[in-house]
Amino acid sequence: MATAKDRAQASAGSGLNDDIGEAKRLELYRTQVVIREAEQRAFDLFLQNLVKGTSHLSLGQEAVAAGFAGAMKPGDLSFCTYRGHAHTLARGVSVEKVLGELMQRDNGLMRGKGGSMHLTSAEHGVMGSYAIIGAHLPIACGAAWRAQYKGAKDVSVCFFGDGTTNIGAFHEALNFAAVWKLPVIFVCENNLYMEYTPIGDVTAVPHPAGDRAASYGLERVIVDGNDADVVYRTAQAAFDKARAGGGPSLIECLTYRHSGHSRADPAKYRPEGELERWKERDPIKIYKERLKQFGIAENVINDIDTDVKRVVDDATEACKAAPVPPVDILTTDVYADGGWAWRN
Amino acid sequence: MAELTYRDAVIRGIAQEMERDPDVVFLGEDVAKAGGVFKATVGLFEQFGPLRVRDTPISEQAIMGAAMGAAMTGLKPIAEIMFSDFFAVCFDYIANEFPKSRYMSNGQLKCPLVVRTGNGAGSRFGAQHSQSVENWCMMIPGLKVVAPSSPRDVIGLLAAAVRDPDPVIFFEHKSLYATKGEVPDGEIVDQLGTAKILRPGTDATILALALMVPRALAAAEKLQAEHGINAEVVDVRSLVPLDTQTILGSVARTHRLFTVEENPRLCGWGAEIVSIVADEAFYDLDGPPVRITTPHIPLPAADNLEDIVLPTVDRIVETVRRSLGS
Numbered sequence: 042m043a044t045a046k047d048r049a050q051a052s053a054g055s056g057l058n059d060d061i062g063e064a065k066r067l068e069l070y071r072t073q074v075v076i077r078e079a080e081q082r083a084f085d086l087f088l089q090n091l092v093k094g095t096s097h098l099s100l101g102q103e104a105v106a107a108g109f110a111g112a113m114k115p116g117d118l119s120f121c122t123y124r125g126h127a128h129t130l131a132r133g134v135s136v137e138k139v140l141g142e143l144m145q146r147d148n149g150l151m152r153g154k155g156g157s158m159h160l161t162s163a164e165h166g167v168m169g170s171y172a173i174i175g176a177h178l179p180i181a182c183g184a185a186w187r188a189q190y191k192g193a194k195d196v197s198v199c200f201f202g203d204g205t206t207n208i209g210a211f212h213e214a215l216n217f218a219a220v221w222k223l224p225v226i227f228v229c230e231n232n233l234y235m236e237y238t239p240i241g242d243v244t245a246v247p248h249p250a251g252d253r254a255a256s257y258g259l260e261r262v263i264v265d266g267n268d269a270d271v272v273y274r275t276a277q278a279a280f281d282k283a284r285a286g287g288g289p290s291l292i293e294c295l296t297y298r299h300s301g302h303s304r305a306d307p308a309k310y311r312p313e314g315e316l317e318r319w320k321e322r323d324p325i326k327i328y329k330e331r332l333k334q335f336g337i338a339e340n341v342i343n344d345i346d347t348d349v350k351r352v353v354d355d356a357t358e359a360c361k362a363a364p365v366p367p368v369d370i371l372t373t374d375v376y377a378d379g380g381w382a383w384r385n
Numbered sequence: 386m387a388e389l390t391y392r393d394a395v396i397r398g399i400a401q402e403m404e405r406d407p408d409v410v411f412l413g414e415d416v417a418k419a420g421g422v423f424k425a426t427v428g429l430f431e432q433f434g435p436l437r438v439r440d441t442p443i444s445e446q447a448i449m450g451a452a453m454g455a456a457m458t459g460l461k462p463i464a465e466i467m468f469s470d471f472f473a474v475c476f477d478y479i480a481n482e483f484p485k486s487r488y489m490s491n492g493q494l495k496c497p498l499v500v501r502t503g504n505g506a507g508s509r510f511g512a513q514h515s516q517s518v519e520n521w522c523m524m525i526p527g528l529k530v531v532a533p534s535s536p537r538d539v540i541g542l543l544a545a546a547v548r549d550p551d552p553v554i555f556f557e558h559k560s561l562y563a564t565k566g567e568v569p570d571g572e573i574v575d576q577l578g579t580a581k582i583l584r585p586g587t588d589a590t591i592l593a594l595a596l597m598v599p600r601a602l603a604a605a606e607k608l609q610a611e612h613g614i615n616a617e618v619v620d621v622r623s624l625v626p627l628d629t630q631t632i633l634g635s636v637a638r639t640h641r642l643f644t645v646e647e648n649p650r651l652c653g654w655g656a657e658i659v660s661i662v663a664d665e666a667f668y669d670l671d672g673p674p675v676r677i678t679t680p681h682i683p684l685p686a687a688d689n690l691e692d693i694v695l696p697t698v699d700r701i702v703e704t705v706r707r708s709l710g711s
């Protein structure tokens with residue numbers, strides 16, 4: 042079996058009908074544009090005070106979400122962080138449901154009961170977005186354990202940031218997954234910062250995930266997280282390994298967030314020129330070039346852009362028109378009987 | 386009918402549920418090949434095999450998280466946390482993850498799991514291996530919390546917990562493992578959210594949980610024999626859901642309320658019950674409700690100190706007698 046690195050390196054220079062192919066490429070492009078437009082809209086709506094609470098955008102990190110979702114099969118499970126809008130959209134959840142939740146309207150994914158940090162769509166395999174750093178790595182292990190126990194072929198994928206590699210649950214989950222040989226893929230989106238502190242200032246090794254893989258007997262996989270083709274191929278290799286019973290993978294995707302950590306953060310701590318340098322490697326710019334390289338007509342690309350803008354505009358209008366959640370859902374679904382009774 | 390230890394009841398309870406449902410799986414530290422540090426899981430590994438009874442690394446967060454992920458996606462895991470004191474290193478799952486996923490997801494996610502744990506004092510283990518932490522869990526919306534006092538209740542409440550669709554924290558008392566009780570043959574399934582009147586009485590209601598139940602019963606006998614006080618003893622059994630009706634009903638008959646709590650005093654479970662009774666049954670009371678608790682101190686290791694720090698039979702007798710003015 043090709044290693045993730047082999048497959049990633051095989052990307053450059055292949056022809057139009059290479060292992061990825063036109064249909065998948067257009068899908069990867071569209072997913073990235075959906076995330077870009079929806080996240081940009083979320084930011085605009087925040088400025089209009091229509092997005093309440095907090096929100097953590099993935100502008101600049103779209104290729105990771107698109108590449109992994111593109112390699113998933115129906116039934117595969119995604120476990121996200123508070124920075125999970127991208128992964129939720131990438132699994133096919135509608136822009137309206139995501140924006141509705143950010144705007145805390147009744148049409149939101151969880152009708153406003155979860156909010157921006159907890160996007161969940163079980164029917165799409167999005168098994169929750171978790172806002173306590175590291176908590177979902179062990180949870181993803183459990184879902185993978187169930188697959189292993191049941192002989193099911195689905196794989197659990199757990200997305201998290203560079204900062205998350207320094208919390209205890211990371212270590213517990215990685216060791217646990219390796220010892221139990223679980224079909225789980227840990228995806229570290231290294232965007233160089235925890236909240237405001239550069240990851241290098243607080244981490245003993247240069248590559249927070251990759252350099253620790255050996256501790257768990259895992260391969261060191263560090264890839265360009267701004268190139269959806271690279272991410273897609275890397276993901277495929279990890280899925281193949283997991284489905285074949287080969288156990289977990291830990292993949293570090295190098296990327297960068299264009300916006301601040303959360304909506305309130307102007308990201309003044311970044312050195313001058315850093316954002317601009319990374320914007321030259323904007324994943325959508327890279328991918329547009331890739332499509333052109335493969336001879337995909339400009340109008341096909343433009344049609345995707347136009348269509349996505351329309352989808353996001355329509356979703357925005359639907360969310361603005363949607364009512365706030367009714368008060369009667371306040372006490373539903375605390376317990377499995379649908380209610381909140383703790384006494385007789 | 387057979388006489389069984391509390392410890393063997395744990396084994397029988399788990400086995401009963403694993404036999405019934407192949408989706409019931411069990412994980413924890415030293416629980417499989419070694420049979421558990423309290424020997425409360427001996428034989429399960431041999432009976433159900435390495436896929437269903439699994440030893441884990443010393444990773445409480447991984448144990449809890451894995452149980453949750455498995456529960457969310459279709460299994461019915463039983464996770465063991467060796468000592469309940471260790472809840473402190475995996476409290477995120479207890480406080481933030483298990484109980485909130487259903488609500489935050491607007492009902493999309495489920496979390497049907499059981500966490501079993503060795504709770505309570507009496508083993509001279511000191512402040513980090515002896516605590517009664519049921520009140521840490523009781524305060525969290527979304528959890529259910531039970532603490533059996535007898536072998537029969539261990540089996541029945543464990544079965545109810547495993548079959549329950551919500552996350553249940555199941556407190557086993559370390560000092561009860563060696564105690565014995567009559568247990569009927571065949572399947573036993575109890576009901577969460579039900580208290581049990583173990584000794585009917587007319588003069589005072591004594592509420593107790595886990596290890597405090599046998600002490601409350603012994604105290605009631607002494608109160609009767611030595612002071613002519615006929616106390617009713619209620620085993621609360623389930624803190625969430627709470628069987629408020631049985632408690633209020635008892636207070637309505639006896640007009641006096643005493644709680645016997647092993648947890649340290651501040652925010653112990655009895656405080657909540659006293660507040661419910663004050664709200665809803667104030668005029669049933671002939672005197673102030675009285676809480677008999679461990680004081681607000683860490684637990685000492687030395688046997689003579691540990692023995693006096695928990696509510697004792699004599700302290701219960703003395704407190705009730707003095708309050709009733711006899």
Ligand SMILES: Cc1ncc(C[n+]2csc(CCOP(=O)(O)OP(=O)(O)O)c2C)c(N)n1
Nearest residue numbers: 124172173174202203204205232234235236
């Ligand atoms: C246990 C815990 N500690 C701290 C926080 C506060 N916090 C939220 S996001 C964040 C930074 C996480 O950085 P990283 O893992 O790199 O993810 P990124 O935000 O860059 O995607 C911190 C410290 C938290 N949510 N949970």
Ligand SMILES: [Mg+2]
Nearest residue numbers: 202203234235
């Ligand atoms: Mg980061």
